[in-house]
Amino acid sequence: MRESARTAFSLALRARPAVLAATLFLTVVEALIPVAAAWLTARLVDGLTRGESTLTGYASALAACGILAALLPYLQRLAQGELARAVARQAQNRLFRAVTAQPGLAWYENPDRLTQLRQAQDCGQHAPTDLLDCAMALVRSALTLLGFAAVLIGIHPLLAVLVAVGTVPKLLAEIRVARARAGAVHGLTAHQRREVFYMMLLADAPGAKEVRLFGIGDLLRRRMMAQRHAADRERLRLDVRALLLNGLPTVITAGVAAGGLLWAVGRVRDGALSVGELTLVVTAIAAVQSTLGTLVGAVANGHQHLLVFRAYTELVTAPPVLTTREPARPIGPLRGAVELRDVWFRYGPDHPWILRGVNLRIAAGESLGLVGVNGAGKSTLIKLLCRFYDPERGSVRWDGTDLRDIRPEALRERLSVVYQDHMSYEMTAAENIGLGDPERAHDQRRVAEAARRAGIHDVLAALPAGYRTMLSRGYFGESGKDDGVVLSGGQFQRLALARSMMREDRDLFVLDEPTSGLDPLAQAEVGRLIHHHGAGRTRVLVSHRLSEIRDADRIAVLADGRIAELGTHEHLLAVGGHYAAAFRSQAAGFQLDGV
């Protein structure tokens, strides 16, 4: 809790200190106005009943209080709005800096953490300012309370004590409600995440085809609404609980107010209080009670915001899931080999082993073909080469250095990879390629050269705005017009290839199914490009098309979590194992077609 409070207030302090100071000042003024107004009213009423003629000063001061009270909300809205926006910006920036600083992928494979992230996104936007509002409300209430408590003590100290004690049950009830609400946020956010998942399927273009073809729109909508209903039921349960917990304390508070009023009326009748003092008592009891109510609400809300904000604090202060042993070792150009030594890997303690003692040496300058049936673990092995995960046993080594001793960012600087599930960014064509090397993305000649190598230059040059064309129908391009274009699957694949070509000077070039979506001619063309472009460079090529693999210096077959076969195409054919069977089966298919 203390850590959450520190994080929240430091965000608010750093965002806009001047605006924060102005907000504090306005809060103090706002707190003192009601006390001043009540005191001036009592003086005015008593002056009028005594028939005094010099009351203009009190009346003018009262009018000034009124004007100030009317203007204050606007001034406060201006200051608080600006402060809230600045704090939300800073909170979002810090949160996503923390998220992108996580070097591994396991971080994303934890539903609780993803729910926490969603919760942190939500509460990061408003919790710091809400907390600040609570703190301001506390200051305001405390000041107003002190003023009116002094009035009540002046009339009868017991009256002040009674009014204050009458509020204690309400404070306790509100804190219990706040705890219950904070405790429910994680569950509610989990429902929301699932609801948003269904919502996106229904609202976004990528899901539109299958949703319509399979006629699953109603099914998905019902599931979306079920999540909504579940969340709303929980909210209703919390509201009912709040009502039940607050019922009796509210009656006690109202009883104390009624008692105080009756007592004051009796004192006026006895001549112990003036009419002006009666108005002061009535105003003071009502004000003390409502201010105590605000104070209680501020304490309870602050407590709730702090509990909810814990998700944000935990995320921004969380250590990386993937750690590098210190002191980290530098990584140089690949001279010897990248090596997997007895690598065992699974995605979690409850998951099956994917790699069971893989030994593989990829020598510098060598091209290695990696094959295996679906699910054999080829992409997993590549993820280990990129150090998105660490092996559970064994090691991956770069020129003999364990990757656990090398900072992931430094390692990735030396890699160029086309993933099987590559991205298509809803940005311009030039940006889609330039992202491969952001520092050189402005170099349009380099971007065009990368596109040329991937065989996509002519397509991009012919787009309505050439390389500046937005590759999306969901956003306007630079022209501000709806002239975006969606490329075909194969064209997007070439674009991913072009992106990797921006990193041509890297040491290790990895291609995971880079031509799966291409037509046969394009496959052959891209295959040639890869061979030509990568000649002499260390390459790993994963493909189910063995004709693409056969020219590799060596071919490794992954089966049952191990390297089952390793050698040249000719050697593996001679061995007559998995590779030979798969190759003959593919070749037979072509022969049957008479090709």
Ligand SMILES: Nc1ncnc2c1ncn2[C@@H]1O[C@H](COP(=O)(O)OP(=O)(O)OP(=O)(O)O)[C@@H](O)[C@H]1O
């Ligand atoms: N993030 C993950 N969490 C849990 N299991 C995973 C994860 N990613 C992959 N797997 C599992 O690991 C196994 C190997 O997957 P991988 O993607 O490495 O296979 P592959 O050889 O590349 O397959 P394909 O030829 O179909 O691309 C599969 O059984 C898959 O279900």
